[in-house]
Amino acid sequence: MSEFRITLVPGVCGGRPTIRGLRVAVADVLELLAGGMTTEEILTDYPYLEREDIAACLDFAARQARREELPIRRDAA
Known part of the structure; x- marks a missing residue:
């Protein structure tokens, strides 16, 4: 999974x-x-999402629950 x-x-x-x-x-x-x-x-309703995106959301939630840092790209507007 991409970071x-x-x-x-x-x-x-x-x-x-x-x-x-x-x-x-x-x-x-x-x-x-x-x-x-x-x-x-979800992938049917949002065809531009990928299975790995859903997995990343679950990973994000798990890390937040454990209060772990997660690599997040921060983009300028």
Whole structure:
């Protein structure tokens, strides 16, 4: 899995963590999973996402729960 699938870009999704700078917030993907959607359903609804993006969101959540640092690319606006 790429280290930099999770990005912080000022002006994109209110500066919240997103997937590869796209306007898809990590929290939104996690909420879809928590609501019962499968990875396949999410990939069907968001065809520009990749399976590795979903895995990166789960990894991000796990690291946040453990309060571990995660490599995040920070882009200038």
